[in-house]
Amino acid sequence: MVVLGVETSCDETSASVVTDDDGIRSLVILSQDAHAVFGGVVPEIAARAHLTAIVPVVERALADAGVRAQDLDAVAVTAAPGLVGALLVGVSWSTAYAAAIGLPVVPVHHMEGHLFAASLEHPDAVPPFTALLVSGGHTLLLDVEAWGTYRLLGSTRDDAAGEAFDKVAKLLGLPYPGGRHVERLATTGNPSRVRFTRPMLRRDQRLGDDDYFDVSFSGLKTAVRLALAVDPPHATADVARGFQDALIETLVEKTARAAQAYGRDRVVLGGGVAGNRSLVDAMRTRLAPLGATVYSPSPRLATDNAAMIARAGLFRLSLGETAGPELTATATAPLPGLVPA
Ligand code: KG4
Ligand code: ZN
Secondary structure, eight states: OEEEEEEOSSSEEEEEEEETTTEEEEEEEEEOOTTGGGTSOOHHHHHHHHHHHHHHHHHHHHHHHTOOGGGOSEEEEEEESSOHHHHHHHHHHHHHHHHHHTOOEEEEEHHHHHHHHGGGTOTTOOSSEEEEEEOSSOEEEEEEEETTEEEEEEEBSSSOHHHHHHHHHHHTTOOSSOHHHHHHHHHTSOTTTOOOOOTTOOTTOOBTBTTSSOBOOHHHHHHHHHHHTSSSOOOHHHHHHHHHHHHHHHHHHHHHHHHHHHTOSEEEEESGGGGOHHHHHHHHHHHGGGTOEEEOOOHHHHSSOHHHHHHHHHHHHHTTOOBOTTOOOOSOOOOTTEEOO
8 A cells, every 4th residue: 555645734734655564655745944034833834834845845755655646555644633724735735636546535533644654764663552642732641552442541731742842942032943953952951950849749649549540731831931040040051951841750750640541562652843853752761660661753853744645645545444535634533542540
């Protein structure tokens, strides 16, 4: 099976050819730089930029893979969740292209794509596992019994992990998107100068408590703002380090709790924040004594890309889940395959 993946849910226009036997044949990602001056993604600009980029990005992905339209078995496209105008560009283009050459379209949930990303590089990153998805818009802690069977254990009550990084970057005067800039600054910070309370993390929390697996990052962002206002001021590197350590410890502890509660020996990370080296290292250090291996995609596959959409599309195609030209985009949608926790 040869699938063309298309991803336009936010500010990356991406296309990729993935096969079920040799994995990624090509991957093209065009990041929109125009948003940096606004300090965040401007939906209208994103949609227009996708419109300009979609055809050349797909043509390049097909050429890089050495694949012609008639070699494809399906087109997999992110149909939800995301910016609706941005999603619509990918969905409209994909449905029209597929109809013109007589191919099925496979709608993919963006977060299920993130769940599959690590498996493109690590053959052992397959269920059953504990998953932590940390992107700009979502923070999901899942128990994955099998592909397509997802138990949602916890999520954020306010800001997503990536959103917290981006907001703190803004407070620190760093460019958008800020995650990797905060990470770089934090490496030069002293870990013992600024310490923030670990949000939603207390020793007396017990399995069954509704905050046992959930996270929350908006209070941490406020704590950062207050720490930057003290006189004499803290070094920004120390504040960045304090913030990143607090966020990482919370994510790591909640993930360790989930792996232990369900007896999993594999932990799979996904989403842009999974490209953070300190998070992956801290996760490995904490999980190794529990006998669990941590799989994380490389930064290129951690952030938004069409290879993960094609890979999730291959799975959905194997279940016969195809759509026709009536397919539309939706801004919010629950992960498919959720089962009660
Ligand atoms: O998964 P993604 O590309 O897009 C969404 O689906 O939202 O994630 C983007 C997010 C941004 O908030 C960005 O700041 C964050 O991932 N990010 C990072 C790092 N690289 C990207 N956060 C922390 N450390 C990084 N190295
Ligand atoms: Zn994403």
